[in-house]
Amino acid sequence: MSTFFNLLIKELKSIVRDPKMLIAMFVVPLIMIGVMYGVMGAAMQEQVKQVVRESKTVAIINLDQGPWSQRFIDYLGSIGINVKLIKDISETDISDLMERLGVKIFYVIPSNFSYALTENRTAVIEYYVLLKSLTLGEFGLGDSAEELINSFAENITKSIITKEGVPKEFVEHPINGSVRAIIGNKVFTRPEQVFMGVFMVSFIVPLVTFLMLIFIIQFAVTSMAVEKEEKMFETLLTLPVNRLTIIGVKLLVSVIIGIAYVAIYGFILIWFFIGSITLPSETATSVNVFDILPPVTAYYLGIGLIGAVIFGLLLAMVLSLFAEDVRTAQLISNYALMPLIFMFFVPMFIDISGLSYTVKTVLSLIPLANIGFIPKLSILGHNELAMFAGISNIVYAAIALVIAYRIVNTEKIFTAKFFKRIKKK
């Protein structure tokens, strides 16, 4: 058996058999995310049902007693709403009344309602919404009550325009907007598709790569720390096997698990969103995003992503050698990754177009995090900065390779300790 597979099988056996590793890395996050998404999805569906259920019965006090108020009441009845008519209000507390009637929506039709409509003036219906549980669904009751009024208003409009002989389409949409999105020097007629496409390339793809790298780095550093905790590291260094092979196997296992991890969580995330939110079909992207972005963006992003992956793996290798135990492994990876995570999300929340060229240059040179900047820099016309960003990751990878090589092939692989001085104090 080759030394590579010998080490690989040992790694996999250790991971599969170590209950702490399995529980901490897979079972707990899977259960937590699954439960979280499940609960959120079920809760959202339940809230929607609650809104539908609670808006099926409404109370109305008709102070108008005119033809239009009666038409409103009849209209509600015709669309399946259970209407509880109140003759007069003897109770001073409206919430007690609504409680007693078992309704959460209460309409008050004022005395001049029919007169106003007859005179072609805008009429008003006041409504009260009883908030008790303060759940998400309850907050939707207001919209539901408003929707019933709007629906009736639309019904009236149709009647009037039919009577007056005015084209319905004209009344409904006397003015239409025709939207165009401009990116760089290109004009697009479907901005929502453009947005989705740019969002995919400038956020989702770098995010998935970034998350996977973070996971791989953390796993690789922890894996090497476990080697040291189990006191096998010193022995490993004296075995007839290339030291890069030892670390390479750990990285490979980390990459395999990282990809599986991202795939599983990505699947759960997609399942959750598809299950909970129904997007209008027209928002589905059907455009080629690289028709939207400047042509060179794909190359720069590709170079940047490849560089980021290589750099991330080498960073994992170097950091792992400094980890003495699992605790320091977590600290090291946190210290190294937290600023990068922060920087990665910066372009999501700030408008980099307003920043000075110097700041943009600095942002484009931040390792790993700069993959989130590349599409935006390219869209803004700073192709040279997008190129710097892409190439810089390759340069960082090369530097990391030199450092890793020097550490791995010298005694530093054994003596490197990140927290040595702190501990001595």
Added chain:
Amino acid sequence: MSECIIETRDLVKIYPGGVKGVDGASFCVKKGEIFGLIGPNGAGKTTTLRILATILQPTSGQAYVAGYDVVKQASMVRKVISYLPEDAGAYKYLTGLEFLEFIANFYARNEDEKIRIIREGVALSGLGDRLRDKIKTYSKGMLRRLLVAKTLMIRPTLAILDEPTSGLDVVNAVMVRDAIRKYAYEKGVTILLSSHNMLEVEYMCDRIAIIHKGRIIAEGSPRQLIEEHGVENLEEVFVKLVGGGVR
């Protein structure tokens, strides 16, 4: 140099911060002998062994194992040595047998050789059916016997054992010593071990070197050193040479 499996010349190791781990150590270990490196804590025993095991690199001087330079030909040295660190562990979620197989896979050239190596490991460890249990269930003595077995079973040209019986109870220490001695003589394996147990060294070693403050201050067979210094045992030789200078 041809007679020596290990030869060091003016070996110096200075750690970052200026601390001297080894300060001009020179000695020779001949083929097939059990050689003991003895000295007080901090004398430089472990540093010397780590240099010979290619983990550390000397600041100056030379060290050769089986004729290979430990710095320039480190990968060749690793093919002929087998090293047991003082506080070595093993993969606790593997069984003892799987661990022996894991080590054997690095050295065996074919399946038959692998089986032969594992069989020797099984015999050396003396752990019997417990080898099928996960290592995390082993006592300290059992773990050390397993580690000694994995070190010797591959029949290395040179086995380097750092405090092989450290922390063991009497029964386990005796078992480990006997296994090392028997195997070394039967298979012709050269052994370099460190210890600060004088009785152990006197019992096991053909020759010894006393290291103090990174320097070899005496070298020879235990009997020869005892006679030279006109004392009763190796402990007295050690005290006479090192005296109150233990750091």
